[in-house]
Amino acid sequence: MATEKSVMAVIRAARPSFRNQNDKIAFVVHASFLASGYILTATGPQALNDTAFYNSSNDEVSIDHWNELNDEYAFVYANPEKGSKKVVVKCVVMNENLIVDALAEGSSEPAHLVINVVEYAGEDGGSNFSQQFKNLEKLVKCIDSDILSKLDGSTAKASSSSNSSETSDRTRQARYVPGAGFGRPADPPNFPSGIILPPVPGGSGSDLFPGPGAGMYPTRVDPGFGGSMLVGPNDPRWFDGIGGQPAFPGGLP
Secondary structure (H helix, E strand, C coil), X not given: CCCHHHHHHHHHHHCCCCCCHHHHHHHHHHHHHHHCCCEXXXXXXXXXXXXXXHCCCCCCCCCCCCCCCCCEEEEEEECHHHCCCEEEEEEEEECCEEEEEEEECCCCCCEEEEEEHHHHECCCCCCCHHHHECCHHHHHHHHHHHHHHXXXXXXXXXXXXXXXXXXXXXXXXXXXXXXXXXXXXXXXXXXXXXXXCCCXXXXXXXXXXXXXXXXXXXXXXXXXXXXXXXXXXXXXXXXXXXCCCECCCCCCC
């Protein structure tokens, strides 16, 4: 986390030359990244090249040419403590404001901040850098909350999404209900959509007392009568069971 003291320590160690008030605020943005553990891998015109952002090299570079562009600043950083993913930061001067946008590698939503230059840039203080800024503590807090914290949050969100996916897979397996009670082992679960489908029952049944239908868990129990509700010519209900004679007097065989 960047603080007023850590940012001022970076500024004094770098001893940059400021052309104007905009340079001062842009350098505070840069110093806040260094104070938060980032390293500079490209700056100036080189940082505007796409290869600087997608280059796998994380070699640290000097601050030379950082303010070479007119009304525009660009930096590319990597953070070894967070997997060395790249972050590109662009600052554009618009009227009295410095518009800051930062995009982390793998993210589609940039962090955004508008800084009023007049509110934070002081008069020329020569080599005394503390006199060249106003409300530095407030400015550093704004950069930390609106830029740095959001960049850290995007990295944490990606990690959380991965962990959530693994947890969801385990939960689906734990909620699986096998088709017990239907007389055959169930197949392994396969619920890619997360919807649990009841098993299709197996086993025998009759049209008089059929088994449960697909998608139904309760079972029906045959009361013991057996047979079918359809009566054929050989059905025992037509006979008295003695010598195969008709069950009704005078009836035809």
